[in-house]
Amino acid sequence: MEKTLRHHDQPSVAVITPTGLDPSRLPFLKELYESLRAQEGVSLEWIIAPNGPKADPDLIPRGITQDRRVTVVARPGPGPAPARNTALNYVSAPRVAFVDDDDRIPPFSLAIRNEHAIVTGLRWVAGRSADWDPVTGSLTTWMCPTPVGRHAPGDVWTHWPDPEASKPPLGHCMLLTDTRLAQAVGHGGLHKGEDYAFLMGVCARAGGELLSDVVYHRRVHEGQWTAEDTYRDQVEFDARRHAWLKGRAERELQAEAPLVGSAIPWTFPRDHGHRLDTSA
Template sequence: MHRRIIVVTAVHGPSAPFLAEAYASLCAQELPGDWEWRWLVQEDGTSDRVAPHVPDDPRVTFRQGRPGGPGVARTMALAHADGPYVKVLDADDRLTPGALARDLAALEGDPAIGWATSRALDLLPDGSTAGFPDDPEHGPVERHTVLDHWAAHGHRAPVHPATLCVRRDLLVALGGWMALPASEDTGLLLALNSVSRGWFSAEPGLLYRKWEGQMTGQSAHVDTAERTARMAVVEARARALAGLRWTAPPASG
């Protein structure tokens, strides 16, 4: 029987047409022989705009729910995540070849690693890509280093939360994604880094699409008052978790 890596995607009407490209990037993944992927597509709402774009594939499950933002949609999808690892894939993004296999190698290779990330490349409207100049070194990401970097660099994390692959038990223990209108994935990343070592793959694992309809490009996303409040609660949660001195996965013995 195959073991499963669960890919979770939150989607709303404007991003639904990109699902075909996300699906193609999933189908191109080559996994170890005893592994398979399942894709949970969760609509943030109950419109009739998304379903026509969901692939007809037994490995793909589509559900809808009350609107609450991408974090709520992803967290609701966790109820159906029946594998040991959960990979996030935004509806408008694409995995690069080998991304899932590299995540599995990191997490299966070291039980003390709770989560894995990778280099992300911006996918620009003209089809070209652009990287980031300050990616960390390939290898383990020690506890608190992401939080410290984020706090010291204008709330910019050194690794991209849209590339996360997480042990399901750890993800559930932290409550899934934060109940925020935005930055819910950054909140999860900092919480993970507060309690667990991670991994960064220097090989690009995600093409992060830049387009006019993406939620992070809207004016509300950069509203000063809201952003200040989001960053405050994200940091407070991460530092509270760090203060508990809880380590995950738990030490043996």
């Protein structure tokens, strides 16, 4: 039986989806919506963030926009980074996940991560991602470099030794994140790879856990931007390097924090016969 969110209910999870509303991808958006409707054991809100000069909100099917769990936040400026950041302004749920407009999530994706976050108190919980071929129906799980289990702040970065050789060792769409943490980190304003910086920031500022459950289905199709030959250009590698340096810096700052906190406290200087100038 379909569960609906009553108007007075507080959603426990927000899902944010940036989209250029390319007409050829609208069927994908409908499939994503159906996967959100199929979520069990969790109340949700869906924030759709159309971005770009051709992203006309009127293109969104009425069956989606009439759902009172849906909020549309349209911005004329292009790029998923500002779209994701702006969408965070409208989140009312305590936890948030990002889902791309051509992908989908399995029925218990949100509930599994949300329940684990509640029970453990962790500020981020991730699950595995699988490549999904809608033609054959096959799912191929990505055995990411980050191992299943708990991870202290900054530890995920250690599983990414060379940003030139690979993307980060975890995907940002695999995360369910404390909303305040997501707002504190944000997506860097890069043309591409902004999700790399978000991932490194989230996993560096708080401890979390990677579950063995598959929580994300990444669609395999010909229109994937990341599958294009031109995708791996200098901009892509600059974004990787930026995120890698961010992760390293965040980890080093985390390690230095106790030392800073244990420094000798500053005290107001005593008056040894000299008057303090208070006129400044």
